[in-house]
Amino acid sequence: MQTRTSPPLRTQAPHWTVGDVTIHRVDEIPLPPETGPWLLPTATPDVVAQHPWLQPDFADATGTLHLDSHTFALTVGTLRVLVDTGIGNGKTRANPAWHDLRTDYPQRLTDAGFPPDSVDLVILTHLHTDHVGWNTREEDGSWVPTFPRARYVTSRVEREFWAAYDMDEPRQQMFRDSVYPIEDAGLLDLVDVPAQGTEVAPGLRLVPSPGHTPGHLAVQVSSHGRSALITGDLLHHPVQLPHPHLGSCVDIDPAQAEATRSDLLASLADTETLLLGTHFPDPTAGRVVSDGDTYRLTPVPPTRA
Numbered sequence: 452m453q454t455r456t457s458p459p460l461r462t463q464a465p466h467w468t469v470g471d472v473t474i475h476r477v478d479e480i481p482l483p484p485e486t487g488p489w490l491l492p493t494a495t496p497d498v499v500a501q502h503p504w505l506q507p508d509f510a511d512a513t514g515t516l517h518l519d520s521h522t523f524a525l526t527v528g529t530l531r532v533l534v535d536t537g538i539g540n541g542k543t544r545a546n547p548a549w550h551d552l553r554t555d556y557p558q559r560l561t562d563a564g565f566p567p568d569s570v571d572l573v574i575l576t577h578l579h580t581d582h583v584g585w586n587t588r589e590e591d592g593s594w595v596p597t598f599p600r601a602r603y604v605t606s607r608v609e610r611e612f613w614a615a616y617d618m619d620e621p622r623q624q625m626f627r628d629s630v631y632p633i634e635d636a637g638l639l640d641l642v643d644v645p646a647q648g649t650e651v652a653p654g655l656r657l658v659p660s661p662g663h664t665p666g667h668l669a670v671q672v673s674s675h676g677r678s679a680l681i682t683g684d685l686l687h688h689p690v691q692l693p694h695p696h697l698g699s700c701v702d703i704d705p706a707q708a709e710a711t712r713s714d715l716l717a718s719l720a721d722t723e724t725l726l727l728g729t730h731f732p733d734p735t736a737g738r739v740v741s742d743g744d745t746y747r748l749t750p751v752p753p754t755r756a
Contacts, residue, residue: 464563465753470674475563479520479537483548487516494690509689517732524565527652532572539584545621570598575605576683577664583629594632607641609666660685662708679725692746
């Protein structure tokens with residue numbers, strides 16, 4: 452199989468400023484066109500066509516959804532923080548689009564100011580394959596932590612759910628190469644996250660957002676009166692703003708996922724909070740605005756210089 456590579460390297464990662472916090476988007480790969488119909492099967496071209504604002508950034512003229520894999524990298528005071536780590540290189544995956552990648556993601560991180568040895572904290576919104584892959588890299592035939600100085604953090608509920616889950620072989624493989632090595636190295640911290648969330652660094656709060664997985668987290672950023680929210684897979688694509696009922700084929704609890712999306716969108720609508728989508732393509736971020744009895748995204752382009 453031919454391996455997939457990154458798009459051309461930018462000289463600096465796109466970024467947004469939230470008070471004193473800078474949030475960079477570090478690209479891994481654009482996801483192939485067939486991802487949308489698989490991931491969001493009820494987001495049909497007819498549904499997409501109802502919302503012209505989705506084109507051209509978030510969908511093409513045929514209604515094909517655009518989706519990406521990327522990491523958000525934050526400077527919070529003196530801390531360097533990553534939110535999710537993508538798919539990873541050289542990993543055996545059942546999904547052909549994720550199998551045996553060979554991208555320059557580590558160089559992209561470095562060029563954005565986050566060389567792997569400098570990272571202090573890695574937040575895992577949940578333990579799905581395309582969010583944990585760069586937890587580790589291959590070295591002499593073994594999987595070792597990519598960020599050896601960092602603490603990796605996820606919800607205790609999330610880890611305990613998967614510990615009791617009857618995993619198929621592809622998921623077991625993912626845990627073997629991307630989760631167990633950081634546990635064995637003593638780097639994974641499990642956090643109890645109450646309903647109001649919990650702060651893991653000044654202005655950086657983990658917020659429970661269950662449904663996609665039981666322990667799924669969103670990440671709230673607050674600084675000097677400004678705020679942002681990183682979605683994880685609470686939202687996969689902007690088409691879910693006007694249609695919160697459009698769920699993912701891999702939601703563990705679809706009804707809970709829909710309720711969580713609806714509550715979140717209602718809380719963000721017509722506020723200044725910046726919404727950053729973990730799988731949203733460029734421009735990736737925007738503000739939720741009311742649109743009749745539903746919502747749309749008003750994009751906020753990143754800074755590229």
